[in-house]
Amino acid sequence: MPKTLTVNRGASDAVRALLRSLIEGGKVEGVFTLARVNNKGVGYALIRDPEKIEQAEPFYPWMPSSGGKQLSRLVSLSRRPRPLAVVLRPCELRAFVELVKLEQCRRDKLVLISSTCGGVYPVETLSDGNPDDRVPRYWNGLKAGEGQPDARDSCRACKHFIPYNADLTVALVGCGDLDEKCTFFVNSEAGQACLEGQGGVWGQSAVETEATEKLAAARDAERERQREELHLGSLGIEGLVGIFGKCVGCRSCREVCPICYCTLCDFDSAKYENEPAWFARELNSRKGVRVPPATLLFQMGRMVHMSVSCVGCGMCSDVCPVNIPVATLFSSVGEANQKLFDYVPGKDESQKPPFVKAELNELENLTV
Amino acid sequence: MAESFDPKILYVMCGWCGTGGAETASAYGMYYPENVRIFRVNCTGALSTVHMLRPLLEGADGLVISGCHPGDCHYDDGNFMARRKVALVKTILDSLGLDSDRLWFRYVAHGEARRFVDTAAEFTDHIKSKGPNPLATRSDT
Structure with missing residues (x-):
C-alpha cells in the first residue's frame, strides 16, 4: 500500500x-x-x-x-x-x-x-x-x-x-x-x-x-450499453458506410489524437494524390467515386495504425463536426486488438508495444 | 454468372522465400491461376498494414501473403511481425463485421514450388466460392 x-x-x-x-x-x-x-x-x-x-x-x-x-x-x-x-x-x-x-x-x-x-x-x-x-x-x-x-x-x-x-x-x-x-x-x-x-x-x-x-x-x-447501441460486430459494409458516410474529411480526429504522432500522415502523402487516370479507372470499376475519396480507408487505416495504443480519451469524438461516435468505435476495436496482444496501452512502462517485437510462439492458428 | 467470376487476387511474397518458391515453380514449368497478381516485397514484415487493407477496400477480391517458415526469416523476425500485422488487420475486419477470410497468411519456403502453386490455386478456389468482394465495387466508401 x-x-x-x-x-x-x-x-x-x-x-x-x-x-x-x-x-x-x-x-x-x-x-x-x-x-x-x-x-x-x-x-x-x-x-x-x-x-x-x-x-x-x-x-x-x-x-x-x-x-x-x-x-x-x-x-x-x-x-x-x-x-x-x-x-x-x-x-x-x-x-x-x-x-x-x-x-x-x-x-x-x-x-x-x-x-x-x-x-x-x-x-x-x-x-x-x-x-x-x-x-x-x-x-x-x-x-x-x-x-x-x-x-x-x-x-x-x-x-x-x-x-x-x-x-x-x-x-x-x-x-x-x-x-x-x-x-x-x-x-x-x-x-x-x-x-x-x-x-x-x-x-x-x-x-x-x-x-x-x-x-x-x-x-x-x-x-457495454454503448457497444450494444453501436452494434459493432454486425456493422458490416452497410453499417460502416452509414457511420462514416457523413465524414467531411477534416482529419480533426487525427489531429487531436494523442497516439497519431506522425508529422506526415500516410494519408496525406503523395500516394493519395489521385491522378485523373485513377479517377477514370475508379469510374470504370465502381461506376462512381465518393468525394473526398477513400474515407473508409482513412478511418480503417487509422484503426490499424493507432487502435492498439488507443487510450480511449475521447478527443476524436469531441472534435468531430458531424458527431460520428469515433471514440466509441475506435476504443471498441482497440480493445479487441489490445486483447489479442494482451496489452493495455500506457499501463506498464516496461512492456513493449506490440509492433516493436514479435514472439516465436504466438498466433499459431493464424496461418492457413 | 458464378462460373464467369474471375477473381482479382493479390499475392504478396517475401523476396527471399515466397518469390523463390515462385521461381522454383517456373523452373519446373508449373502452372498457377492467371488471375493471381504477384507482388514482391523485400520482407513480409516490411509490408504496411495499410497495404493489406487498401487492396481489400479498393478492388481486390482477396489478398494472400507468403512469408518464410518460422525460423527462416532473413531478418530474424520479419515473418513474425507480418503475422502480428495480419492478426491485427483480421481482428479489425472481424470486429467491424467485415469478411476477414479474404486475407490469408501462409508460409512458403524457397524450394516449395508445389506449395506456392497449390496456395495460389486453393486461394483462387476459396475466393471463387465466396464470390466478388462487395467492397471492391462500392462507390460510397
Whole structure:
C-alpha cells in the first residue's frame, strides 16, 4: 500500500500550493497544468511565475486537448537539465507513457501528478453558457463517487480512471471531504521528494476504495450499453458506410489524437494524390467515386495504425463536426486488438508495444 | 454468372522465400491461376498494414501473403511481425463485421514450388466460392 499525505485544503488548492512550493523551492523548472485563459475556459500552460499558479485549474472538468500529446511535444527526445512538474488526467498520462514507449518523448525529469478521474465534459460545452456553472455539479458528483450523465461518452465508459505510472496520485473519486481535505498517494521516490517539507498527516492506504469499485462497475455497464447501441460486430459494409458516410474529411480526429504522432500522415502523402487516370479507372470499376475519396480507408487505416495504443480519451469524438461516435468505435476495436496482444496501452512502462517485437510462439492458428 | 467470376487476387511474397518458391515453380514449368497478381516485397514484415487493407477496400477480391517458415526469416523476425500485422488487420475486419477470410497468411519456403502453386490455386478456389468482394465495387466508401 502506498504512503499517503493528507493536507487540510481542498484538492485544487492543495495541488496549487504544492506546485507553488515546488517552483519556489527550486525543485522544478516549471509546471505543466490546465490554467485559466482570460478568466474564461482553460488551456494547457507551462508556468514558472509562482503568482500565476493561482490561475492553474488542475482538475477543471474539461480537456481542451490531450495533455499527453501536448506534453510530449514539449519534452522531446533531448535531455532537459531540470525537472518539470506535470498534472495530467489518467488517460492523458497513459497517452504520454504510450508516446514514451513509441520513442516520441522522454519520461525522465518529470514529476507526474495525476488523480482518480470523474471524467470531463465535452469540449463544445466550454462555450455553452458559463462553464463555471457546471463545475459545482461536477465536484458534488465526484464526492458521491458518481460520474456525470452529460460527460463525454468515453469518460462515462472509462474503466482506467485510477492513474498508472503517476508519481503522485490525488484521490478525488468518492472523497466526501474534497473541499476541506486532500490526500496525495506516493507512488515513487520522485513523488516522495516532492512532498518533503509539506505540512500534513502521513499515513498509508490504498487508492482503490469501495467508491472507486462502484464507479468502475457503473462504467463497465455503461461501456457495454454503448457497444450494444453501436452494434459493432454486425456493422458490416452497410453499417460502416452509414457511420462514416457523413465524414467531411477534416482529419480533426487525427489531429487531436494523442497516439497519431506522425508529422506526415500516410494519408496525406503523395500516394493519395489521385491522378485523373485513377479517377477514370475508379469510374470504370465502381461506376462512381465518393468525394473526398477513400474515407473508409482513412478511418480503417487509422484503426490499424493507432487502435492498439488507443487510450480511449475521447478527443476524436469531441472534435468531430458531424458527431460520428469515433471514440466509441475506435476504443471498441482497440480493445479487441489490445486483447489479442494482451496489452493495455500506457499501463506498464516496461512492456513493449506490440509492433516493436514479435514472439516465436504466438498466433499459431493464424496461418492457413 | 458464378462460373464467369474471375477473381482479382493479390499475392504478396517475401523476396527471399515466397518469390523463390515462385521461381522454383517456373523452373519446373508449373502452372498457377492467371488471375493471381504477384507482388514482391523485400520482407513480409516490411509490408504496411495499410497495404493489406487498401487492396481489400479498393478492388481486390482477396489478398494472400507468403512469408518464410518460422525460423527462416532473413531478418530474424520479419515473418513474425507480418503475422502480428495480419492478426491485427483480421481482428479489425472481424470486429467491424467485415469478411476477414479474404486475407490469408501462409508460409512458403524457397524450394516449395508445389506449395506456392497449390496456395495460389486453393486461394483462387476459396475466393471463387465466396464470390466478388462487395467492397471492391462500392462507390460510397
